[in-house]
Amino acid sequence: MSILVFAEHDNNELKADTLKTVAAAQAIGGDINILVAGANCSAVAEQAAKVNGVSKVLVADNAAYEHQLAENISLLVTELAGDYEHIIATALTTGKNFMPRVAALLDVAQISDIIGVESADTFVRPIYAGNAIATVQSLDSKKVITVRATAFDAVATDGNAEIVALDTVTDAGTSSHVSDELTESERPDLGAASVVISGGRGMQNGDNFKLLEGIADKLGAAIGASRAAVDAGFVPNDMQVGQTGKIVAPDLYIAVGISGAIQHLAGMKDSKIIVAINKDEEAPIFQVADYGIVADLFDVLPELEAKL
Amino acid sequence: MKVLVPIKRVIDYNVKVRVKADNSNVDLANVKMAINPFCEIAVEEAVRLKEAGTATEIIAVSIGDKSCQEQLRTALALGADRAIQIETDQNLDSLHVAKLLQKVVEEEQPQLVILGKQSIDSDNNQTGQMLAALTGLPQGTFASVVKVDGDKVNVTREVDGGLQTVALNMPAIVTTDLRLNEPRYASLPNIMKAKRKPLDVKAASDFGIDLTPRSTLIKVTPPSERQAGIKVESVDELVEKLKNEAKVIS
Numbered sequence: 154m155s156i157l158v159f160a161e162h163d164n165n166e167l168k169a170d171t172l173k174t175v176a177a178a179q180a181i182g183g184d185i186n187i188l189v190a191g192a193n194c195s196a197v198a199e200q201a202a203k204v205n206g207v208s209k210v211l212v213a214d215n216a217a218y219e220h221q222l223a224e225n226i227s228l229l230v231t232e233l234a235g236d237y238e239h240i241i242a243t244a245l246t247t248g249k250n251f252m253p254r255v256a257a258l259l260d261v262a263q264i265s266d267i268i269g270v271e272s273a274d275t276f277v278r279p280i281y282a283g284n285a286i287a288t289v290q291s292l293d294s295k296k297v298i299t300v301r302a303t304a305f306d307a308v309a310t311d312g313n314a315e316i317v318a319l320d321t322v323t324d325a326g327t328s329s330h331v332s333d334e335l336t337e338s339e340r341p342d343l344g345a346a347s348v349v350i351s352g353g354r355g356m357q358n359g360d361n362f363k364l365l366e367g368i369a370d371k372l373g374a375a376i377g378a379s380r381a382a383v384d385a386g387f388v389p390n391d392m393q394v395g396q397t398g399k400i401v402a403p404d405l406y407i408a409v410g411i412s413g414a415i416q417h418l419a420g421m422k423d424s425k426i427i428v429a430i431n432k433d434e435e436a437p438i439f440q441v442a443d444y445g446i447v448a449d450l451f452d453v454l455p456e457l458e459a460k461l
Numbered sequence: 462m463k464v465l466v467p468i469k470r471v472i473d474y475n476v477k478v479r480v481k482a483d484n485s486n487v488d489l490a491n492v493k494m495a496i497n498p499f500c501e502i503a504v505e506e507a508v509r510l511k512e513a514g515t516a517t518e519i520i521a522v523s524i525g526d527k528s529c530q531e532q533l534r535t536a537l538a539l540g541a542d543r544a545i546q547i548e549t550d551q552n553l554d555s556l557h558v559a560k561l562l563q564k565v566v567e568e569e570q571p572q573l574v575i576l577g578k579q580s581i582d583s584d585n586n587q588t589g590q591m592l593a594a595l596t597g598l599p600q601g602t603f604a605s606v607v608k609v610d611g612d613k614v615n616v617t618r619e620v621d622g623g624l625q626t627v628a629l630n631m632p633a634i635v636t637t638d639l640r641l642n643e644p645r646y647a648s649l650p651n652i653m654k655a656k657r658k659p660l661d662v663k664a665a666s667d668f669g670i671d672l673t674p675r676s677t678l679i680k681v682t683p684p685s686e687r688q689a690g691i692k693v694e695s696v697d698e699l700v701e702k703l704k705n706e707a708k709v710i711s
């Protein structure tokens with residue numbers, strides 16, 4: 154059996170989540186190849202070649218793939234699909250964007266966001282914002298799967314796979330990239346950080362997120378937010394944690410001025426330790442918190458920063 | 462310009478679903494149902510395009526049993542002009558939904574199809590992309606801004622790193638994210654008017670598509686519940702616990 158894993162990257166760096174997606178591929182079992190599709194992405198290919206348990210790295214290096222447009226990437230992956238029983242990507246915005254296209258072009262269903270592998274055709278995935286866990290058996294000959302990275306442990310990177318350049322170029326010609334507006338941050342990625350501190354509507358405005366920064370600096374934490382904080386314009390969309398935002402599972406998650414709606418919990422309740430800071434002792438966030446402190450966040454945050 | 466808006470009837474987002482005792486599925490008996498929030502955003506966007514003079518007709522379509530007519534009436538009350546129900550009792554895979562929608566797209570020839578990025582029940586995030594692939598159209602998923610510009614549409618997308626804007630040749634497929642708009646409430650007169658708007662019912666079995674399931678739901682179980690922990694009295698106690706008990710900071 155052969156498995157194709159799509160590499161998440163920004164043309165320079167292989168994203169750590171790909172190492173977790175490869176772990177899911179290993180759980181399925183088979184010969185694992187990684188696809189690096191991008192432009193001027195040879196550095197990524199070299200990093201991918203070091204991923205453990207991978208036999209081959211296929212590199213499609215072409216301007217058509219620079220921005221990972223779904224129309225172009227899906228054609229490429231569909232062309233390669235003949236050689237594989239499983240095609241796997243991380244359930245991040247790139248994979249979520251193009252993978253269903255691949256499934257439809259191959260006339261198979263997609264199994265989204267798996268958190269467990271029971272066998273080569275049976276997978277476990279959360280539904281209803283994680284309030285139920287489904288075990289699903291695929292009846293299709295090819296499996297198109299996206300993986301929730303937080304559910305798998307990264308594989309090591311002391312491998313030595315062969316790098317193979319592909320010369321296929323698949324440009325659908327129906328879409329083009331206009332611009333990016335990326336959030337610049339020196340902090341770790343939300344998905345990769347071992348500590349996350351998130352602010353909600355209780356933060357009152359974007360300026361007050363500075364109160365989280367000092368603490369984040371001391372803990373090497375990433376900063377996240379609830380939907381309410383994003384909708385109110387306090388912080389950018391890429392900070393939203395939850396059912397329809399980012400999924401995180403750090404060692405320590407600190408929820409500040411967040412009530413704990415099911416949609417927010419869906420994105421963070423697999424964290425190892427949860428701390429809640431909220432002035433309402435009835436807030437549902439306390440039902441999942443290991444340590445809660447019922448107090449005004451504007452008193453707690455400066456004191457916490459000072460005492461860390 | 463015609464805009465097609467596929468919508469789904471789902472559990473209300475405020476309801477915490479329960480798993481059936483026999484682990485066969487979740488229990489939806491007597492649970493409040495509503496239009497999927499992302500679909501509601503899709504309807505609102507279409508209505509705004511019509512109000513701006515860009516769209517001329519809005520068609521809402523839903524696939525399901527008779528009860529989804531309720532959500533189609535909601536869409537009509539919000540401003541859709543007519544509705545199509547594709548009747549089936551089957552719980553379809555996204556691929557089947559996309560194939561049925563493909564037929565509707567072929568028949569109606571919309572310039573834009575706006576869908577929700579995911580439904581909050583199955584959380585699949587697939588249908589829009591699959592429809593785009595089947596129709597060979599470009600897609601702008603997770604949209605926070607949609608701007609029609611001649612025969613192109615610019616879509617600003619919410620991506621992991623921030624925002625990305627793409628230009629798509631029309632016809633095109635758009636899926637909505639939360640920041641695209643804030644849906645309006647239907648007014649009482651519009652709810653009354655919606656009752657008289659056309660709603661066509663077609664049988665899914667008449668579309669000539671093989672709807673054999675592509676997967677088997679083996680079981681549905683409740684997630685492992687976290688136990689509520691303790692309340693600490695002071696920041697000192699919190700720091701002490703994190704260091705010495707949880708050992709997550711040093």
Ligand SMILES: Cc1cc2nc3c(=O)[nH]c(=O)nc-3n(C[C@H](O)[C@H](O)[C@H](O)COP(=O)(O)OP(=O)(O)OC[C@H]3O[C@@H](n4cnc5c(N)ncnc54)[C@H](O)[C@@H]3O)c2cc1C
Pocket residue numbers: 352353354355356378379380381382393394395396397398399409410411412413414415416417420430431432433436448449450451474498499581
């Ligand atoms: C389709 C859909 C998708 C969604 N997806 C997501 C998602 O991915 N992520 C997400 O987070 N939400 C999501 N939501 C929204 C979710 O339902 C909640 O509305 C949201 O999480 C609430 O954010 P919040 O906790 O910051 O705000 P609120 O619920 O308003 O809570 C604010 C909290 O701050 C506390 N507070 C206020 N002032 C202070 C103070 N001075 N000191 C201490 N505490 C204070 C209050 O006691 C309160 O508990 C989604 C909703 C829908 C319908």
